[in-house]
Amino acid sequence: MRLRCTGVGVLILALAACAAAAQTTAPPAFDELLQLLAARRHGHVTFTEVQQLAMLDRPLESSGELLYEAPDRLEKRTLKPKAQTLILEHGVLTARRGHRTYVMELRDYPQVVPFVESIRATLAGDRAALERFFRVQFDGTLGAWTLLLVPVDATLAGAVKDIRIEGERDAVRTVEIRQSDGDRSLLSIGPEVAP
């Protein structure tokens, strides 16, 4: 089950990319970014995701919608190529595929906790908690920023090499996860979906 946990963690991070991250050498812009992201209460956007796996001949592509409610509800609705839904709420991840539902409690998978905690800490402006799990590097300006998160914990570093999040002000644009084996995924956030 351990592998699954890491997978979940990576995914959650990707999902939660609508939110944000932090940095160690805290320039004023980073503090401002945290405040901006924390002020955002909800979001509903489209996404496309491309996953490149070494063992596959071509990348896996999917697309759908992301929904976010502050502070801890996140939903990823994949519409293509096949419908499936992932919901993260109060630390419980629910996956619906076909007519089956899988539920897992993140607390039972400690490897995932840093990922979730990083998001929660960011949204809450809790920098101390964030820096417990990642080395955070902030680049750019508030108008066009990049966060590079490198796991501190050795077990996480084993699966995930680093995570690069790019955005503009309180909007996240891309989340790129690079795994240690060279596989990578890129989640691109599209425009806001009209309510």
Add this chain to the structure above:
Amino acid sequence: MTRPGAAGLIWALLVIIAAGIAARATYTADLSAFLPRSPSATQRLLIEQLRTGPAARLILVALEGADARTRARLSVQLARELRSDPHFIAVNNGDAASLERDREFLFRHRYLLSETVTPQRFTVAGLHAAIADSLDVLASPEGALLKPLFTRDPTGEMLGILEALGPGRGPRTTQGVWSSRDGARALLIVQTRAAGSDIDAQQAACQAIRRAFGAERGTALLMSGPPVFAVASRAIIKGEVMRLSGVSAALIALLLLSVYRSLPALLLTLVPVASGALAGVACVALGFDAVHGITLGFGITLIGEAVDYSIYLFIQSAAHWRDSVWPTIRLGVLTSICGFAALLPSAFPGLAQLGLYSVTGLVAAALVTRFVLPGWLPRTFAIRDLSALGERLARTVQTLRGVRSALWLVPLLAGAALYVHRGTLWNRELSALNPIPAADQALDEQLRADAGAPDVRYVIVASAPDRESALAAAHTLGALLTPLIDQGVIAGFESPARVLAPLSVQRTRRASLPASSELSARLQEALAGLPVSAARLQPFLLDVERARTAPPLTGADLEGTSLGAAAEGLLVRSAGGWSALLPLFAVASADLSASAVARVRAALAQERSVHAVLLDLQGEADRLYSGYLSEAMQLAIAGFGAIVLLLWVALRSFARVARVVAPLALSVLAVAGLLVALGERLTILHVVGMLLIVAVGSNYALFFDRSSAQPHQGSVPLTLASLLIANTATVLTFGVLACSRVPVLADLGSTVAPGTLLALWFSALLARPPAPPDAAPTGGS
């Protein structure tokens, strides 16, 4: 003095024989006292489960204190030691090595274990669909789990097996080992080799765990589970019986010493009591396989009544002994015997033992008091004169009689209390008799929640003539139950057939696998349109070919995995062959709804080839106990009827019988009303206690009856004094019992102590006023 000498000789001989029998008897404190003597088919299944079922052999171990790293190290150390200990068949602590062994086993044998392995699965269309599904999973959270396996298992058999095996309710992991939800304790789940009913072996197992843990500074070991409770119950009952007997004996000795002011008198008092207890134990040992600890606990109750006989003898002057006191005692003993003999035919061995013990104990005590004790009284025997106390008592009674019309309030108030609480009068749950302290039960609940090991309440028991057909039955049932999971009727179930697939099923699955060249061709075709090339899936072709030619899987292949131990635990040898057990898990709460139970039963009924029963362990146990409770009620009423009949034969007067019976009935009513008014729910032991009120109280009532019927015989004040002291002794004894931590003993004490006190005073108040001693005899018509 030849007769007393002969009596003494016979007594000594009988004491030696009884002591010999008692010394060689078997004593138990397990649940055998609660198991029926001639069980029905369902009850037999229940008993088998309680005795040998896997749930009865599960110990939850928690390590707390120190830091997580230390706990993890201790957990690994403890698990390693216990795995090499023959007391245990399975030791799980969630360490990576054992999880890896399990996964490795499942993966290696996936084509024999996966339920989705069918001929259809390996057609071009089947392969295409299965691989496409796997690609979907690859892009989702489980993807990371599947990724390293994908080229060997592109159809996702391993995920299917893991999914079927469990809803993943296992404990969480901290520092590489299982831990509680808050991470503050390391957890291990241990299964003992010995049956749950073998308490000596369970005690040895518990000690082995404690020994293996050793004593690391700052850390503590917690244990829970049925074996731990069984061992603790036995220790508690044993300890309580010893402690309470000691305390009541000391209190009574103190009471009698202060009354008699004579050490010889005190020692002589103990002779009938001890003889009665010994006779009781010896008779129970002869009549039953084993003497239950609870029965010994009733030894205390015997002190309460048997001590009365010698009190009457000593206080009411030996001069009147044979003519007047003894006949009254004789009738009292007979009424008690009537009451207790009613318990003898009980199907509840606990009650039957109590009946036999009391009957023989009282007879022995009475006979010793009558025939042995008088011969032993020293010529100079004298105790303090209690006439003054008696006179005072007589005056008090006289005063109180003025307000005896207030007694009408007793049935009214008691009746009202019983009526108000009529819905919650009885406690019909077996747990009412559980001696385990609430704190330990709470710890058990917590550890179970942490371990994701819910208390198993529902088990499907499939019986078959041999092991292989039991597994086949479990497999068939699994196919019936799986749709119920999808429909949300049950959350899941366990089955031994999942990892110990029956040979017939293995053969079918193996036959579904195509030969290598054929599979290769089909795969090429199936991959059209998918982002995978056949060249990448060469490991898949190799693995299928290996599975096609491998020998069938047997129990031996499972050695050393926790899966194997779990599966073996669900497969038990039973009376007529083998049984496969399929524990069910309810959705959301611990209990299945009535409609869910009905749907499971309906599903079982569909399949006529399998003999399977859905067993509700708790419900069945409660039903069993509830049956005992109704039976005890009936027997108690029968005993009461027998007592009234006996009194009628002896007294030959409706008025006198009524005067003897009325105070007893009033006391029982008052105590029942009092208990329910205090929020108590009545158990089987309350019923037995009421029978004891009648048995002990009848002595009081009979003495008052004698005083009014034959006033020239015996001194009224001395009779009163002896009754007061006898009653104080009884109230002390049962009062001590009421303080017990063992519910069985506490229920009894809290019924009998107030009941006998009331019986004495009600008897005094309701008796016909004694005529002056010099007047002519009046009653007795």
